[in-house]
Amino acid sequence: MPYSNETIAATAAYVQELLTGEGSGHDWWHIYRVWNNAKHIAAHEDVDLYIVELAALLHDIGDHKFHNGDDTVGPRMAREWLTKHEVNPEHITHICEIIKDLSYKGAGTSSAMKSLEGCVVQDADRLDAIGAIGIARTFAYGGHKNRELYNPTIPTQLHDSFEAYKASTAPTINHFYEKLLLLKDRMHTKTANQLAEERHAYMENFLKQFYAEWEGLK
Numbered sequence: 001m002p003y004s005n006e007t008i009a010a011t012a013a014y015v016q017e018l019l020t021g022e023g024s025g026h027d028w029w030h031i032y033r034v035w036n037n038a039k040h041i042a043a044h045e046d047v048d049l050y051i052v053e054l055a056a057l058l059h060d061i062g063d064h065k066f067h068n069g070d071d072t073v074g075p076r077m078a079r080e081w082l083t084k085h086e087v088n089p090e091h092i093t094h095i096c097e098i099i100k101d102l103s104y105k106g107a108g109t110s111s112a113m114k115s116l117e118g119c120v121v122q123d124a125d126r127l128d129a130i131g132a133i134g135i136a137r138t139f140a141y142g143g144h145k146n147r148e149l150y151n152p153t154i155p156t157q158l159h160d161s162f163e164a165y166k167a168s169t170a171p172t173i174n175h176f177y178e179k180l181l182l183l184k185d186r187m188h189t190k191t192a193n194q195l196a197e198e199r200h201a202y203m204e205n206f207l208k209q210f211y212a213e214w215e216g217l218k
């Protein structure tokens with residue numbers, strides 16, 4: 001089947017059912033926001049919107065963090081779903097490649113995307129990792145993993161391998177330096193870049209206030 005809005009609607013319903021109520025910041029509403037971000041960015045880019053929408057919807061269905069670090073589960077689940085819906089095999093391969101490459105893999109590593117569609121989806125996902133929502137998701141994830149909020153005695157590490165990044169159990173504030181504050185300069189599209197500026201400034205203000213309160217200065 002070539003381009004079908006029915007496939008997009010069915011995919012949204014499938015993902016909503018799978019991820020509703022997830023408690024670590026990777027729930028259906030994360031997907032909903034990334035899907036919206038992706039459509040917004042795509043409107044300014046010469047991309048295949050069908051690929052962008054399906055990849056955005058399916059990008060977190062089998063996240064490595066919830067499958068013992070196995071990053072083949074997500075693309076495999078997406079392939080099964082899209083095959084069942086008779087999506088063109090070339091499109092399936094493209095969508096699964098985007099899902100496989102999408103994840104942030106550590107400060108000193110590359111998570112390059114092979115297509116403009118992939119760049120749009122990665123920007124859309126990363127916008128949801130920064131700003132007010134990014135802060136909320138990060139502390140939700142930290143709680144989910146039983147992490148300390150902050151511990152001034154544990155220094156930040158800039159991981160240069162995906163393995164080291166995945167193995168980190170550092171306090172949640174460290175994640176700002178390991179990932180969130182680095183994303184602004186790693187956006188691919190102009191649209192995402194502009195949106196990232198304000199969200200980045202909001203996080204910097206948050207951190208300033210956080211440290212001041214930590215010492216009882218505010």
Ligand code: ADP
Nearest residue numbers: 025102103104125129134137138141142172175
């Ligand atoms: P990506 O979508 O690039 O693969 P992840 O799924 O790893 O990113 O992370 C999505 C969000 O989950 C992060 O932006 C952050 O809010 C939260 N998160 C992931 N890892 C951590 C961590 N080690 N500490 C705190 N929050 C985390």
Ligand code: NI
Nearest residue numbers: 034059060125
């Ligand atoms: Ni995501």
